Structure formats: structure tokens, C-alpha cells
Amino acid sequence: MDTRNVSTLIAGFITAGLAAAPPAPVDGFARVRVQVADHVWLIHRPVATDAPFEGNTTVFEQEDGYVVVDAGGAPPAGDHIVRLIRELGPKRVKALVYTHYHGDHNLGAGAFLAAWPGLQIISTAATRANMTGPAMAYVKTYSTSYAGMVDFGRKRLDDPAVPASEKEGWARFVAAGPGMVAGYRDLAVHPAGLTFTTGITLQDPVTPLEITFLGRANTDGDAIVWAPRQRVLASGDIVVHPIPYASACFPGEWIEVLRRIKAYDFAVLVPGHGEPQKDRAYLDKLIWVLGELRGQVAPLVKDGLDLEQVRARLDLARLRRAFVADEDGWGRFVMGAVFLGDIVKNVYQEAKGIPIVQGGS
Ligand SMILES: [Zn+2]
Structure with a gap:
């Protein structure tokens, strides 16, 4: 795991690359901007495994404004992102797409609405339902x-x-x-005003965008954004790097969605957190780990074991080592906290036919 201090990294970036820009307040939510392709930028925190755990933001430039995928996870995060978008040029943000309801991807939206009143917020209908219901309480x-x-x-x-x-x-x-x-104090939730169930296309001569629901995966309403000209795909938390994020996911359907993502002819896949992926190796690793877990849990459920008995019988260390080295104590903790605990529960519930209820971050 990268153990560099985030604020040192950001301070270094500001000194090196943005000498003329007003200095950014260095708080835990500060971000950096990197160009991913022509007319596409990623605005993120460079070390995804250190808190605050903030979703990536992807900016696509269309002729009449920017389309932004995810808004950051807190009001100060939104402020940083808005500032970094404004540095790109005078165009306004015309649309903001939420990949899913988890707050680390949308609680910065207030800064967007203040900067560009009237911008269209887009999500799946399921994400809107989660953002207006108990899932986001x-x-x-x-x-x-x-x-x-x-x-x-x-x-x-x-x-x-x-x-x-x-x-x-x-x-x-x-x-x-x-x-x-x-x-994270006094958070305001801004649900989408425009929703869809299968997909929406945002036409543009240079950067057309397809926003699509590929099936239930990390949540019951994950949207991906595909830029076919630039061959950039923003996946939301269907793909989180370097440690996957389970939460209230749907393991079997998640595998199917990962296979659908693999079929896109992408040059760059921007995950929900972490580094952009240029090939399919990490997708294969996610498909493998989910398949392994389902394969290990199914016979135990068939034998009538309960969840705690299932946990005790699994060989999780072998799966963990595919993502985190044994000597990386923090990585091991994060892997347990954000993936292994929840994924075993969800795989077990799926095998038993117990509904997986949306809720939490
Ligand atoms: Zn996230």
C-alpha cells in the first residue's frame, strides 16, 4: 500500500503544477485533477485506501458544458471539485450523474448547485428511491x-x-x-431530478455519453457512464481499486455486470475509487474473488451451516492475499472492514434467498 501522506502529495502537486492558481485549503478532502483522455478528467484523492474515503469524480467536456460523474462525499469535497472544474475553462457544468446512492459519491452536490444553479442531476430511479428513503438515513x-x-x-x-x-x-x-x-456535519442530500431505468444518451459531436444500468451489482441502482469516442468508462463502485467494496451488494448479479463491463472496448476504466485501469486484469480478479466466495459458501449453506459457522469455515486469507500483502496491516484491516465482512454475509444471504436490503454508506 502507498503510505505517502496525502497532504504532502497534494502540497507537492500544488507547488509543482498550479503555481499561478490560488492555493487550495489543504484539508482531508483536497483532490488532484488528472487528464484521462481528450475532453475527460479524473478529480480524485490519490490514495484511495486512506480516509476520507471519497468517490472518484470524472469530468466529460461536451460542446455546451461539462457532464460530471459523482460529486464528492462532503460539502468541502464538493468545493474542491468545483474549483478544479472551474480551472478547466469557462464552460458550466450542465449535468451531474450519480453512479449510486452512497454518500461518498454525492454529498458534495450542494457546491455544484450553488455554482451552477439549474444543473440537471441524473441517476437511476432506484438510486433516487434510495436517496429519498431509509437507505440514506x-x-x-x-x-x-x-x-x-x-x-x-x-x-x-x-x-x-x-x-x-x-x-x-x-x-x-x-x-x-x-x-x-x-x-460530515449538516449534510444535505440532493436526489436526481431526472431518472431512468435502462439508459440515457447525452448526444454531442465530440463527447457523446451513454449512461446505462447494467443490472444490480454494488447497489440495486448502479449507473455506468461510457464515452464511446474516447473509450472511457466510469464504473462507479462496481469497480473499486485496489480493494473492492461490498456493502449491500448482489454478488451473483455483480459478476454478470462485471462481465458486461469487460465487453466494452474501453481504453481507460475509471473505477469508483482508486486508480484508472487500462486493461481487464482487475476486472478478472473481481470476477474470480466473487466466484470463489460463492463456490465456497454454497456447499456450506447446503449443509445447513449458519452465517457464523460459514465464516469460520472459509479460507479468506487466500482471497485476501490476492489484493493485500500479509505485511500490510492497514490494507488487511481495510479489506476486512469494506469487503470480507459484508461480502460473506451477502453471499450467504443470496445462497439462502434472503433479500439484500439497501442502506448505509
Ligand atoms: Zn464509494
Whole structure:
């Protein structure tokens, strides 16, 4: 795992590349902008495995304005993204697409609406339903939850049994704590005004865009955005790099959606978090890990084991090593917290026919 300090990276970027621009406030939500293709940029935090865990933002330039995919996960994140878009030129953002309902992809939208009143927000109908229903109720207590996680991190730092390589991660988490607790306070949810169930095309002579629902995967309403001319695909959290994100996912259908994404002739795949992918190797790894888990869990469910008995029987270390080295204590913690815990539960529920309910981040 990359253990460089995010603020050092960002400070370095500002000094190196943006000498003429007004200095950005260096808080935990600061981002950098990289060009992905002609008329396409990624605005992100370079180290996806360090908090705040913020969704990637992709900017597509059309003739009459920008179309932006995901808005950042907090008001200060939205402010940073708006500033970095404005540096691209005088065009306005005409549309904002949410890939799914998780707040780390849309709680920065208030800054967009303030900067470009009247912009169209687009999502699947399922994402809108989640954003206007109980699935997103968690945002009311998000700041308090993070305060609790910072306290938990302090305890891990004081615990002699915690490996040093995990403590490095907690030290960064605790340092980002005050910024996150403040940033996640008073959150406003801005659901889409324009929804679809199968897809929408945004025509343009240079950068036409196809926004499509490929099936249930990471959530029940994931949208992908495909730029066929530039061959760039923004996947949302269907693909999260370098550690996948399970949450309330649908494992079997997720595999099918990953196969559909593989069939796109992309030159660059921008995942929901992490580094752009130029080939299909990581997609294959995700398809493999989901298939392995389903294969391991199915016979145990058939034998009548309950969830805790299933967990005890699985060989998760082998799967984890495909993503995280054994000596990377922080990576191991993140892998357990955002993937292994939830995915086993969801695979088990799927095998038993128990509905997977949307909710949480
Ligand atoms: Zn996310």
C-alpha cells in the first residue's frame, strides 16, 4: 500500500503544477485533477485506501458544458471539485450523474448547485428511491459515527497487540479525524431530478455519453457512464481499486455486470475509487474473488451451516492475499472492514434467498 501522506502529495502537486492558481485549503478532502483522455478528467484523492474515503469524480467536456460523474462525499469535497472544474475553462457544468446512492459519491452536490444553479442531476430511479428513503438515513449521524471511528482508531494506536503497519494507517486516519467530523456535519442530500431505468444518451459531436444500468451489482441502482469516442468508462463502485467494496451488494448479479463491463472496448476504466485501469486484469480478479466466495459458501449453506459457522469455515486469507500483502496491516484491516465482512454475509444471504436490503454508506 502507498503510505505517502496525502497532504504532502497534494502540497507537492500544488507547488509543482498550479503555481499561478490560488492555493487550495489543504484539508482531508483536497483532490488532484488528472487528464484521462481528450475532453475527460479524473478529480480524485490519490490514495484511495486512506480516509476520507471519497468517490472518484470524472469530468466529460461536451460542446455546451461539462457532464460530471459523482460529486464528492462532503460539502468541502464538493468545493474542491468545483474549483478544479472551474480551472478547466469557462464552460458550466450542465449535468451531474450519480453512479449510486452512497454518500461518498454525492454529498458534495450542494457546491455544484450553488455554482451552477439549474444543473440537471441524473441517476437511476432506484438510486433516487434510495436517496429519498431509509437507505440514506445514515447521513444524519455520519459525523458522530466518524467521531466514534476516530476514538476507535486512537484505541488501536494505544494497543500493543496491533501491528505497526496497521498503526501507520490509524495514525493517518486519526490525523484526518477533525476534518472528517467537521466535513460530515449538516449534510444535505440532493436526489436526481431526472431518472431512468435502462439508459440515457447525452448526444454531442465530440463527447457523446451513454449512461446505462447494467443490472444490480454494488447497489440495486448502479449507473455506468461510457464515452464511446474516447473509450472511457466510469464504473462507479462496481469497480473499486485496489480493494473492492461490498456493502449491500448482489454478488451473483455483480459478476454478470462485471462481465458486461469487460465487453466494452474501453481504453481507460475509471473505477469508483482508486486508480484508472487500462486493461481487464482487475476486472478478472473481481470476477474470480466473487466466484470463489460463492463456490465456497454454497456447499456450506447446503449443509445447513449458519452465517457464523460459514465464516469460520472459509479460507479468506487466500482471497485476501490476492489484493493485500500479509505485511500490510492497514490494507488487511481495510479489506476486512469494506469487503470480507459484508461480502460473506451477502453471499450467504443470496445462497439462502434472503433479500439484500439497501442502506448505509
Ligand atoms: Zn464509494
